[in-house]
Amino acid sequence: MQLRPVTYYADFIVYPATLVALVVAAILWHGTVNPLIWIAAYAVGLFVWTLAEYLIHRGVLHNVIYFRDLHEKHHAEPTDLIGTPIWLSFLVIAAAVFWPSWWLFDLGVASGFTAGVVTGYVSYSFIHHVLHHWHMPHDSYLYRVKRRHALHHHSEVEGNFGVTTLFWDHVFGTALPERPARPAPARRK
Secondary structure, three states, X not given: OEOOHHHHHOHHHHHHHHHHHHHHHHHHHOOOOXXXXXXXXXXXXXXXXXXXXXXXXXXXXXXXXXXXHHHHHHHHOOOOOEOOOHHHHHHHHHHHHHHHHHHHOOHHHHHHHHHHHHHHHHHHHHHHHHHHHOOOOOOOHHHHHHXXXXXXXXXXXXOOOOOOOOHHHHHOOOOOOOOOOOOOOOOOO
């Protein structure tokens, strides 16, 4: 949905603070958490985010009527501040990630797993913003990511649903072949 600037940029303030709170909670509230278990839960959360990003983008944003219409608006106007309101994303992460993992395991695992998912989400939000709003040097990694995301926006065939990684696009056969970069025009002597 179309967001006001303060709402759009709130992710970049609220979620880093959430990451700090999750780490502090694991240390203070559940001081017996094994750091290796926390790191493993974090890594699993980050990995799970990449799959969630792919499935949400492919399954919901391209197929579920209301969300598809909003996402088509993003495709038509990629520099508009269109996104998920912070209250909604925060509620979903709390209800679908933090609380179930705390109930199934403990606070240490829940905080690590949720921190991994939150890191993935804020990375996705930041990278997606950068791709549509910044100009990158053509020899940079982000420029290559921008080119593959542009294929998602402008290809006749649907694909490249992953923004932070194309891993799941390769797994599910939706990775689009890269078009070669246009050669620079020849200079006249």
